[in-house]
Amino acid sequence: MSHLTTETFDSNARAALVDTQLRGALRNATSLFGKRRLAAARGLENWEDLRTQARAIKDDVLLHLDRYLEEFVSNAEQRGAKVHWARDASEANQIVCDLARQQGVRNVVKSKSMVTEEIHLNDALQASGMEVIETDLGEYIIQLAGEAPSHIIVPAIHKTKGQIAELFTAKLGIEPTDDVDKLTSVARNVLRQRFANADLGISGVNFAVAETGTILILENEGNVRLTTSLPKVHIALMGIEKILPRFVDLDVFLKLLPRSGTGQQLTTYQSLITGTKRRPEDEGPEQLHIVLLDNGRSRMLAHPTTRQALACIRCGACLNACPVYQQIGGHAYGSVYPGPIGAVITPQLIGLGKASQLPYASSLCGACREVCPVKIDIPELLLHLRAEITDRKQEQEQAGGRRQEQAGGRRQEQEAGGSFKKRTGERFAFRLFAAVMTRPRTYEFSVKVGRLLQRSIVRRGKIGRVGGMLAQLAPPLGAWTNARDMRPIAESTFREQWRAGLRDDTDPGSDT
Amino acid sequence: MRVALFVTCLVDQMWPSVGVSTLEVLRRVGCTVEFDERQTCCGQPAFNTGYSAEARQLAERFIQMCEESEAEAIVSPSGSCTAMVHHYPALFDNAGDAQENHEWRRRARAVAERTFELSSFLVRVLKIDDVGARWPGRVTWHDACHALRDLNVHSEPRRLIGNVREAEFVELDNADSCCGFGGTFSVKYPEISVAILDQKIEAIEKAGVQAVVSGDASCLMQIGGRLSRKGSNVRAMHLAELLASR
Incomplete structure (x- = not known):
């Protein structure tokens, strides 16, 4: 499941839908997290105010990001941290691998970090000959399974207890058990040993405070504490959008993030790290490196509509609330960032062309917007991306058409036509739709034609499964009726009934 | 007016x-x-x-x-x-x-x-929550997403249904979760659309009602289409139809 691509979203999703274990696990977990989030949010009277406040802080950060970043870097370096800038994934990987090599690192412990997943840091470190181990339990599980996380905060959400037990038996050679405490303690024993031997700790960052140069990392297992304090070197990676201006802003975000993510009032641990240790008796690493990653973020920042996606604090609440994610899980999206926010961010990371299915993978129900702690209007962003996709199609079609004219060859024609066939059909359909809907008489005529055409397929007042030729001619009809009956066009439309007497019938008692 | x-x-x-x-x-x-x-x-x-x-x-x-x-x-x-x-x-x-x-x-x-x-x-406008309707039977309500989240319609239909004579109202489990229609989504990704829909159908069956009522014909075509395919006796009914009954 870990090597699915975004381009094959449709077939990934179909495969997920027939995986009953996956769907069972998702159903339990997403509904549990959803309920906990709601209870936690209701526990605070000023929840809505906090959301508004958080968004205002984020908007300010994004508007003045250059200034806040400079302030953060200057304060962090004053306290002994070394800051590195990475334009993209390969630069970030290079920086980390070079640092590790300079320090003679062999064993790396990592705490959970989506940004390191985004740049595939583990692959880069392993290619450089280093041993890397994930120390968050969920991340450890999927690392053992050779998979990618399927949720922003619950990486192994797609796995059942039974599957994890089997995995541990196969990979760690333990006696088969489905006792969660036993499984956890097995993992703990393995990880403790790794911590003791580690010479580099790598973490992500939840928030970075410009005013003090502090980074904050939230967790529940204590593994972040160990990752960032035991090894002599700590490298923290963060997207450039993680900045908060003032220390006091943490108050707002510490109320929102744990509640939105896991439904906790607060995570078990909050590690606030400001620079390196000052005196020999202090705890913590001797070196702290902070890698600031752009990787498409400044491009998002430049656009007034997509900019708001950078306000995301990676709580995962929109995934749990999304009816599509609830059914297919995260792997089907073929992206590090799945679900509604993933459908918005992924096109910015890998290009809209490759990710063109994702903005359509939503019923636009708005549940994501409702739960978002920073009020990102995800449906609006999905609609914006859909409009961009259809614009792009138009450009490509025109470019394809020109190529055809110039080449004049049949082969080019087929190639260009083939790759855009479906989209051309859709565009044509919507042009036709607009042409019909702007002309009431044509609209009425088309209704009459539809009524004639449907005669052969209406049985007992409904249209059952439509297959064969007809489904090929009208794919939406086949797609709809495969599992759902369809209402036929009425014998007499509302406007026909209006003209036939409804207009003058003012007797409120009339029976319809 | x-x-x-x-x-x-x-x-x-x-x-x-x-x-x-x-x-x-x-x-x-x-x-x-x-x-x-x-x-x-x-x-x-x-x-x-x-x-x-x-x-x-x-x-x-x-x-x-x-x-x-x-x-x-x-x-x-x-x-x-x-x-x-x-x-x-x-x-x-x-x-x-x-x-x-x-x-x-x-x-x-x-x-x-x-x-x-x-x-x-x-x-909200006419300040009327009883339109003098009568419909004998047990009914439930599905919140259509756009009405609920874009227009904040939540209590209004429930008040209106509550005043329909002889109708017994029960809340649907997860009444506010999507039915999976989503316009062209329903035919672009029909399998996902129906998977979402089936959770709605499960909740409706559990409610033991004669009719599931909603405020959007689109959701009702989605829900009704599946109920009909499954041979269910539950009717997908628009709020207007319920309110017009007497």
């Missing part, structure tokens, strides 16, 4: 009884109802699929038509189409001439301000 009925293209063609029922309810509560036969579609299918130029074309047409009506309110038996009209001003944010867009936004806002979904028109 003088009211213009925006029946929606879906109801007009596929479910005219919803339009007839809406008309009857509005007349029963004392409205004078007009119906402009030039109306077609609000443009939502095009807009939601990414064809904003086509959507804008239909929006301009709808705005012009509404401006010619002197009705105090434009009422529709659809939360989704009403939400689309409320979304019109945003259609004029980008493409085209700035001055022209500014003017269109002003006109779009004026139309949006007097466009209402049926239940919120009855309860």
Whole structure:
């Protein structure tokens, strides 16, 4: 499941839908997290105010990001941290691998970090000959399974207890058990040993405070504490959008993030790290490196509509609330960032062309917007991306058409036509739709034609499964009726009934 | 009150009884109802699929038509189409001439301000939550997403149903979760759409009702289509149909 691509979203999703274990696990977990989030949010009277406040802080950060970043870097370096800038994934990987090599690192412990997943840091470190181990339990599980996380905060959400037990038996050679405490303690024993031997700790960052140069990392297992304090070197990676201006802003975000993510009032641990240790008796690493990653973020920042996606604090609440994610899980999206926010961010990371299915993978129900702690209007962003996709199609079609004219060859024609066939059909359909809907008489005529055409397929007042030729001619009809009956066009439309007497019938008692 | 009925293209063609029922309810509560036969579609299918130029074309047409009506309110038996009209001003944010867009936004806002979904028109505007309906049986309510989240319609339909004589109302589990329709989503990703739908169907079956009521014909076609395919006896019913019964 870990090597699915975004381009094959449709077939990934179909495969997920027939995986009953996956769907069972998702159903339990997403509904549990959803309920906990709601209870936690209701526990605070000023929840809505906090959301508004958080968004205002984020908007300010994004508007003045250059200034806040400079302030953060200057304060962090004053306290002994070394800051590195990475334009993209390969630069970030290079920086980390070079640092590790300079320090003679062999064993790396990592705490959970989506940004390191985004740049595939583990692959880069392993290619450089280093041993890397994930120390968050969920991340450890999927690392053992050779998979990618399927949720922003619950990486192994797609796995059942039974599957994890089997995995541990196969990979760690333990006696088969489905006792969660036993499984956890097995993992703990393995990880403790790794911590003791580690010479580099790598973490992500939840928030970075410009005013003090502090980074904050939230967790529940204590593994972040160990990752960032035991090894002599700590490298923290963060997207450039993680900045908060003032220390006091943490108050707002510490109320929102744990509640939105896991439904906790607060995570078990909050590690606030400001620079390196000052005196020999202090705890913590001797070196702290902070890698600031752009990787498409400044491009998002430049656009007034997509900019708001950078306000995301990676709580995962929109995934749990999304009816599509609830059914297919995260792997089907073929992206590090799945679900509604993933459908918005992924096109910015890998290009809209490759990710063109994702903005359509939503019923636009708005549940994501409702739960978002920073009020990102995800449906609006999905609609914006859909409009961009259809614009792009138009450009490509025109470019394809020109190529055809110039080449004049049949082969080019087929190639260009083939790759855009479906989209051309859709565009044509919507042009036709607009042409019909702007002309009431044509609209009425088309209704009459539809009524004639449907005669052969209406049985007992409904249209059952439509297959064969007809489904090929009208794919939406086949797609709809495969599992759902369809209402036929009425014998007499509302406007026909209006003209036939409804207009003058003012007797409120009339029976319809 | 003088009211213009925006029946929606879906109801007009596929479910005219919803339009007839809406008309009857509005007349029963004392409205004078007009119906402009030039109306077609609000443009939502095009807009939601990414064809904003086509959507804008239909929006301009709808705005012009509404401006010619002197009705105090434009009422529709659809939360989704009403939400689309409320979304019109945003259609004029980008493409085209700035001055022209500014003017269109002003006109779009004026139309949006007097466009209402049926239940919120009855309860919020007319302050009526009992329309004298009678329907013997057990019913439940499905919150259509756009009515719920774009128009904040939640208590209005429940109050109206609560006052239907002989009807017993039960809350649906996860009444506010999507039915999986989502416009073209329902045919672009039919398997996902139906997987989402089946959770709704499960909740409806658990509720043990004679009818599942909602405020949007689109959700009801999705829910009703699956109920019918499964041979269920539960009826998918529009709020207008329930309120027109007596």
